[in-house]
Amino acid sequence: MDVNLRAAQLADCPRLLELVHELAVFEKAPNEVDVSLPEFEDAGFGNNPVWKAFVAEVDDYIVGFALYYTRYSTWKGRRVYLEDLIVTESMRGQGIGKLLFESVLKETKELNYSGMVWQVLDWNKPAINFYKKYGAGVEAGWLNASLSTDKL
């Protein structure tokens, strides 16, 4: 199986958002995706883009992607944040996630950032084991807090 990796382009957005929805179902939160296609396209390819991604293609069809952006830590400085790492269910277990993950690691090095950060659900043991093979730290003890603008 040949896997082609490349940077995401505007025309990929409909398929990427489809995969975002697929992951939300896997993460048991199918109704949490509020982002529309125009918003998603604008945030990646508009006047003030905030995300980038690598896509993985098999036979010219996108089967997974890794979406990332820059974060800033007052302890560690600039780091890449891996927001999403998604491989469509039928294509898992074939090393595609590994290729995508390593593309973002390579990008982190090339940007000269101090590291890469991301989150993983505490019950997602296969993912945790996958990350630990790279020597990643996986830390409990922090809670995610959020406040929607419509509550303000």
Next chain:
Amino acid sequence: MDVNLRAAQLADCPRLLELVHELAVFEKAPNEVDVSLPEFEDAGFGNNPVWKAFVAEVDDYIVGFALYYTRYSTWKGRRVYLEDLIVTESMRGQGIGKLLFESVLKETKELNYSGMVWQVLDWNKPAINFYKKYGAGVEAGWLNASLSTDKL
């Protein structure tokens, strides 16, 4: 006591980094701050700035600050990430943290972002209670993963 709130400027950086170190001690991680003053200044006020902050002054002296930047969620779109909310220990309990927190909330609304996100340590009950008063969601279940560039 008069508290003056304003946007952070380049000249504030030495004092802000001092407060970062103070917070790291409070968070039981005094040796985790790797950021140097030139790096911190460049990340806030260089060619490609990645953070902004509000500072709180009493008698022209900075006693706290809130540092934030833009994050992107494939579920919720653009959000403000509150990286640090710090009030120096001797000035706590006087509502300064509240003023800073509310400045960032106001900024989130003005930017038209979908919300604000941040993290809190699970043992920091006073902070958790403070956030819940605003109706914030505080969610367990996610682990923080990281990989330093020097491990790659």
